[in-house]
Amino acid sequence: MQPIITIEGLTKTYASGFQALKGIDLTVNRGEIFALLGPNGAGKTTLISIICGIVNASSGTVVADGHDIVRDYRAARGKIGLVPQELSTDAFESVWDTVRFSRGLFGKAPDPAYLEKVLRDLSLWDKKDSKIMALSGGMKRRVLIAKALSHEPKILFLDEPTAGVDVELRHDMWQMVHGLREDGVTILLTTHYIEEAEQMADRIGVINKGELVLVEEKATLMRKLGKKQLTISLQEPLEVVPAGLADLPLELSGDGASLVYTFDVQSEETGIAGLLRRLGEQGVDFKDLHTSESSLEEIFVSLVRAPSAQDTAPTPAPKPEATA
Numbered sequence: 001m002q003p004i005i006t007i008e009g010l011t012k013t014y015a016s017g018f019q020a021l022k023g024i025d026l027t028v029n030r031g032e033i034f035a036l037l038g039p040n041g042a043g044k045t046t047l048i049s050i051i052c053g054i055v056n057a058s059s060g061t062v063v064a065d066g067h068d069i070v071r072d073y074r075a076a077r078g079k080i081g082l083v084p085q086e087l088s089t090d091a092f093e094s095v096w097d098t099v100r101f102s103r104g105l106f107g108k109a110p111d112p113a114y115l116e117k118v119l120r121d122l123s124l125w126d127k128k129d130s131k132i133m134a135l136s137g138g139m140k141r142r143v144l145i146a147k148a149l150s151h152e153p154k155i156l157f158l159d160e161p162t163a164g165v166d167v168e169l170r171h172d173m174w175q176m177v178h179g180l181r182e183d184g185v186t187i188l189l190t191t192h193y194i195e196e197a198e199q200m201a202d203r204i205g206v207i208n209k210g211e212l213v214l215v216e217e218k219a220t221l222m223r224k225l226g227k228k229q230l231t232i233s234l235q236e237p238l239e240v241v242p243a244g245l246a247d248l249p250l251e252l253s254g255d256g257a258s259l260v261y262t263f264d265v266q267s268e269e270t271g272i273a274g275l276l277r278r279l280g281e282q283g284v285d286f287k288d289l290h291t292s293e294s295s296l297e298e299i300f301v302s303l304v305r306a307p308s309a310q311d312t313a314p315t316p317a318p319k320p321e322a323t324a
């Protein structure tokens with residue numbers, strides 16, 4: 001796989017002294033959809049803003065499609081389209097003029113046919129002459145995307161693309177993102193919705209308090225999630241897992257009162273029938289059985305709750321849904 005963005009040792013300390021990024025190393029591959037998942041304040045926007053040259057890094061380097069974002073800023077920026085969280089300007093402009101102007105900013109020759117395609121793909125064509133201030137919130141979002149695509153970027157950043165949008169637009173957004181990937185565009189999106197990362201991404205990075213705590217293929221992550229646990233409450237506590245059961249994926253709980261068996265939901269054989277038979281053979285009696293499943297959400301919450309070394313009084317991170 002070919003990298004398109006290489007981030008090395010990136011840190012950011014704001015003028016206030018707050019350290020928003022604490023040494024990020026990350027490679028984004030050409031043509032992938034990468035989701036950066038993290039709670040509010042984790043540093044997602046800071047990271048994207050540095051790559052786009054809106055915020056200066058304190059240290060470290062970023063190379064975007066072969067161009068160093070500091071030394072070779074214009075070339076790097078020309079490869080990137082940014083869909084920010086909010087629309088800040090252009091209220092009195094028409095959709096068409098705004099998009100045309102955005103393209104011009106990057107020194108690209110006019111290409112009405114390309115811009116028409118972008119607007120049509122985003123269901124904005126019939127609004128091309130409307131003033132932006134007259135559009136609904138969802139339509140304004142679409143304009144932001146059209147602007148970001150106006151100069152045919154190779155890399156598209158979507159900062160919280162579906163925060164506060166309705167189901168229809170969210171669905172369109174997902175489709176659009178997959179369509180862009182088909183066209184060879186690399187997509188990096190930030191989100192604090194696990195569902196969004198699950199739906200859209202090829203790979204998922206979890207960022208918390210300025211640190212990347214996990215980067216994983218979504219499929220691998222989902223396989224890990226496909227694990228279930230069977231908890232066997234014992235009649236009599238045990239001190240160790242009996243030697244006759246040592247070949248099984250069994251763990252004894254801290255108090256010795258239960259055995260925990262981990263199995264793969266996706267495999268055809270869970271092995272539970274065999275396990276129960278072997279428990280009988282070993283004379284291990286149990287009084288109750290129950291299964292539980294780990295979810296992406298649980299993994300995420302446990303990752304972002306783990307106190308980092310710098311915290312003296314860690315506060316639990318909010319549940320992702322609650323932070324919308």
Ligand SMILES: Nc1ncnc2c1ncn2[C@@H]1O[C@H](COP(=O)(O)OP(=O)(O)OP(=O)(O)O)[C@@H](O)[C@H]1O
Pocket residue numbers: 014015016018020038039040041042043044045046047192
């Ligand atoms: N200009 C600034 N000066 C000082 N601190 C800042 C500045 N901008 C951001 N921060 C702080 O840096 C941290 C990271 O902010 P950032 O916007 O990157 O987070 P985020 O992960 O994008 O969060 P959200 O999901 O809320 O957008 C936050 O604690 C924020 O308060």
